[in-house]
Amino acid sequence: MRLLRNRSEGRFLIVGLGNPGKKYQMTRHNIGFLAIDFLSKKHGIKISRSRFSSLVGEGRIGLSSVVCIKPMTYMNLSGQAVAACCRYYSISPERIIVICDDVALTPGTLRIRAQGSSGGQKGLLSIEDMLGTNSFVRIRIGVGQPKEGDLADYVLSIPTSREAEMIKNRMDDLTKAVEMILEGNLEGAQSRYNGIG
Numbered sequence: 001m002r003l004l005r006n007r008s009e010g011r012f013l014i015v016g017l018g019n020p021g022k023k024y025q026m027t028r029h030n031i032g033f034l035a036i037d038f039l040s041k042k043h044g045i046k047i048s049r050s051r052f053s054s055l056v057g058e059g060r061i062g063l064s065s066v067v068c069i070k071p072m073t074y075m076n077l078s079g080q081a082v083a084a085c086c087r088y089y090s091i092s093p094e095r096i097i098v099i100c101d102d103v104a105l106t107p108g109t110l111r112i113r114a115q116g117s118s119g120g121q122k123g124l125l126s127i128e129d130m131l132g133t134n135s136f137v138r139i140r141i142g143v144g145q146p147k148e149g150d151l152a153d154y155v156l157s158i159p160t161s162r163e164a165e166m167i168k169n170r171m172d173d174l175t176k177a178v179e180m181i182l183e184g185n186l187e188g189a190q191s192r193y194n195g196i197g
Contacts, residue, residue, distance in 0.1 A: 010089070012064055013066070013096045014068045015096065015098045016036030016037075017078055017098065020070075024156065027155065027156050028103075029101055029143075031101040031141045033070050036068055038174075040059075042175055043061050046059075053071060053080060053084065054085065057069075078123040079123075079126035079127040082127050083131060094136065097182075098123075098137070099174070100140060103142075103155060105143070106142045107142050107166040108196060110139065112190045115134050116138070137181060141167060143167070174193070
């Protein structure tokens, strides 16, 4: 699979997954929104326009032109927003980076993949369904999983202060990984940042 090699071919789409509204703002399932906020602030990209059922910002990261979005469709329908944005900007799947939470990983662990299964993550599954492919880069951020109780309740709850600190401490690494991927160095980003910080 050809991945993100030629920066002159057009824009990249960076998607942070989550749910809209104050109720969900600080929950585990909104880690993708948190990551997009961190990344966009570092690179001076203002995410404020409402388009494609998303909050949208455009700018540059290094030499790459990017569109950053936070879908407002709720997690399970994220693919609708991503597909609409891709159609408008003519962005192909291999130029998409999706950032989301992952309950299978310990808090703060990063896992970067060029493609693959949704692993039960409903936002990824929606994007795969709407695009008809799983060939887009995904960066998963571990949030851990409950020792007991309902998984849906867990991801829609607020992390402990220790877990939140572990996740927050990886935001800089995640941002550097995105920068490397945009430069065409996916393998380098995987080698350097996959795993626990």
